Amino acid sequence: MSGNHSYERPRSACAPLLVVAAIIRGPDGRILLSQRPAHKHKGGCWEFPGGKVEQGESLADALARELHEELGLSVLACQPFMTVQHDYPELSVRLCFREVTAFAGQPSGREGQPVQWFEPAALSELDFPEANQPVVRGLALPDHWLILPSPLPTDWHDALPRSIQAGATLVYLRGVSDQQQLRELVQCCHAHGAQALVADDSELAQAVGADGVHLRHQSALARTERPPLPWVSVACHDAPSLAHAQALGADMAVLSPVKATPTHPEQPGMGWAQFQTLAEGTPIPIYALGGVTPEDLSAARAAGARGVAGIRAFWRR
């Protein structure tokens, strides 16, 4: 603990500092960041432009005010991205990220701060405040995640590319035991710009050229270390499994069931309110699964999800 630090305050004594921060993409897909002034908390780090929400102010009003003051931009439309709670030793923050989908004006650092557009792939190399890590990971992930129907439909050569083109650029190749067929599925994913995960087995993932593994619930609980692959996802159902996913250093978690599904009608699902409580308490990108469709994306993001995942509703015949 940094006992004499000027930001110090007893953590339990007050609510976290509420901050709103913007993901702003230019027409070419680059992302706008500003550099924090040296004298401020996390000085010198790159940040998503934004700042503290004032007493009685809505998140949308705070975002509009901050982007106008700091960058000279007018926000025309925005939507929730992720919400991250983080305890710095000296300060707890609740960062509400918003994706600005339309804006007017040419951004400039109106408070003298450096402002720069970055390629999304360059973000992982930058020095950000620690609280931003889940968002930086989340920006490299898609809104939709496809779980392969099992048994594999015979028309998969047509349906898989169509499903990827519809937005599911992350595909979990489950239920396929034939290595040659898995290899073909991975190649099909890569040829159409998607990344592919296989269940649990890192050696199998490497053998078939997949990008990572999706750890099923029991398999994740049996592990104490992250598999050595670029992408690791974990199937979660509750707070302990999400905490375990975080401890493993997973890049994302799939939290289910949100709603009842045709295959498990007896399970009512946790609903969006419980989903939100669990998702916002876990600093990794979370996907909503269980009775959700691509049309649930807005509801899922409003509840703190990075995106939505599913089987049949995401499979384009």
Ligand SMILES: Nc1nc2c([nH]c(=O)n2[C@H]2C[C@H](O)[C@@H](COP(=O)(O)OP(=O)(O)OP(=O)(O)O)O2)c(=O)[nH]1
């Ligand atoms: N804006 C922003 N703040 C972040 C990010 N990540 C992160 O941990 N923070 C923290 C740093 C600060 O403790 C807090 C933001 O407070 P701030 O002091 O910058 O807010 P502000 O712009 O209203 O500043 P001021 O008017 O008081 O000078 O949130 C981020 O990506 N963007």
